[in-house]
Amino acid sequence: MKPLVIIAEVMDGSLRSVTWELIAAARVIQRLKKLQSDQREEKEGADQKNFPVIQVIVPGQNPMPLAEKISSATGTDVLALKIPNLAAYTSEAYKNCLGPLIRELAPSHILVAHTSQGRDFAPGLAVRLRAASISGVNKIRSHEEGLLYSRPVLNNTRNMVLRPEPGFPLVLTIMPGIFSPQASGVKHPGSIILKEIFSGGGQVRMDHQKILKNKSNHQKLKQAQTIVAAGRGVGERSNLESVLRFAETFSASAVGASRPLVDMGWIGHDNQVGITGASVAPRLYIACGISGSSQHLAGMKESDWVVSINKNFQAPICSHSDLCITADVMDFIHSFMEED
Ligand SMILES: Cc1cc2nc3c(=O)[nH]c(=O)nc-3n(C[C@H](O)[C@H](O)[C@H](O)COP(=O)(O)OP(=O)(O)OC[C@H]3O[C@@H](n4cnc5c(N)ncnc54)[C@H](O)[C@@H]3O)c2cc1C
Numbered sequence: 433m434k435p436l437v438i439i440a441e442v443m444d445g446s447l448r449s450v451t452w453e454l455i456a457a458a459r460v461i462q463r464l465k466k467l468q469s470d471q472r473e474e475k476e477g478a479d480q481k482n483f484p485v486i487q488v489i490v491p492g493q494n495p496m497p498l499a500e501k502i503s504s505a506t507g508t509d510v511l512a513l514k515i516p517n518l519a520a521y522t523s524e525a526y527k528n529c530l531g532p533l534i535r536e537l538a539p540s541h542i543l544v545a546h547t548s549q550g551r552d553f554a555p556g557l558a559v560r561l562r563a564a565s566i567s568g569v570n571k572i573r574s575h576e577e578g579l580l581y582s583r584p585v586l587n588n589t590r591n592m593v594l595r596p597e598p599g600f601p602l603v604l605t606i607m608p609g610i611f612s613p614q615a616s617g618v619k620h621p622g623s624i625i626l627k628e629i630f631s632g633g634g635q636v637r638m639d640h641q642k643i644l645k646n647k648s649n650h651q652k653l654k655q656a657q658t659i660v661a662a663g664r665g666v667g668e669r670s671n672l673e674s675v676l677r678f679a680e681t682f683s684a685s686a687v688g689a690s691r692p693l694v695d696m697g698w699i700g701h702d703n704q705v706g707i708t709g710a711s712v713a714p715r716l717y718i719a720c721g722i723s724g725s726s727q728h729l730a731g732m733k734e735s736d737w738v739v740s741i742n743k744n745f746q747a748p749i750c751s752h753s754d755l756c757i758t759a760d761v762m763d764f765i766h767s768f769m770e771e772d
Pocket of ligand 1: 692731
C-alpha cells in the first residue's frame, strides 16, 4: 500500500510541536484504512491485511538530530532531507526539493501543518505533484468508498465534507489543535534515511532575507494566572469595559479575546488568543461568549481550568470546559459584579 508522507514543520532549525499532531492525524488515516481493509477481507475473503506505513520527511540544513527525535519518540520511519544551502525556509526551495523526492516515494497522502509555513507551500506542492489538495482538515472519517475529510468554511460556522476521487495523491493541510498526539509506548525507533539535495539551480526566484518581530506583545497574557477572554457573544464594543472590570476582580489577571474582536478593531492583537494569537496556559480561563473554534482552542487548551459562559450549551467550547454556564454573558457579568 502507498505510504503516508508527513512533512515535519521545522522553523529556525527547531522542530515545531505541530509535527506530533501530523503524526497523530496520519495514524488516524492509517487506522481507518486498516479497518476498511479488514472489512474488505471479511467480505471478500481475500488477504488484504496490509496498511500504509508512515514516513516523516524532515527538511533542513541539519535534519539528523530532529529525525532522531521523531524516530525515537514515535517509532515512525524518517527521511532526513539535508538541504545544505537552505539557510531559512522559502516556499520555493521547499517545493523544488520536496517535489521530486515525494514523486519518487509515490505516497497516497502528504500531510502538512495548516500553519503560516504549511499554508504557504502546500498548495504549490500539490500542483507540482498533480495531486488533489484539501486545506485546513479538522476531521477524517471512514466512508464506504474511502475516507471523508472535513474543513471549516464560512468563518467556521459550517464544515465542508469532501470525498477525494481515488487514484490521485492527496495533499492535506491539517488544522493545528485537533489531532492530539498519543503516548504510543514505542518499542523500537523507526528507521532513518539521510538524503542530501541542493536547493536551487536556475529556478530560485526568491531569497529569504529576515524575519521581523511584529509589535504584538503577549507577555501579559502569558504571565496571567486568570484570563477572562471576550468573544463575539459580548455583543457590543462598549461591553468590553464590563469584561475588563470583571477580569480585575481576579488577581494576576489579563483580558484575552477571540480573533473577530481584534479584526473589528475592538481590542488589540496583544489580547488575541489562538493559533494566530497567543498560546496561553493560565490556572483559570474564562471564555465569555466564545464559541470554541479549533483556532481559538489551539491557543488555550493548556489552561488548567476552563469556565465558559455561553447562551448555547451546545457551543463547542462547552465540551472543552470544566464548567459551562448557560447564560447571557453580559447578564452574568453584571450579576456577578452586582451591577445593573
Ligand atoms: C487561519 C485562521 C486563523 C484564525 N486564528 C484565530 C485565532 O488565533 N483566535 C481566534 O479566536 N480565532 C481565530 N480564527 C477565527 C475562528 O475561526 C473563529 O471565527 C473565531 O474564533 C470565532 O470567534 P468567537 O467564538 O468570538 O465568535 P463566534 O464563533 O461567532 O461565537 C460567538 C459565541 O457566543 C455565543 N453567544 C452569542 N451571544 C451570546 C450572549 N448574549 N451570551 C452568551 N453567549 C453568547 C454564541 O453561542 C457563540 O458560541 C482564525 C480563523 C482562521 C481561518
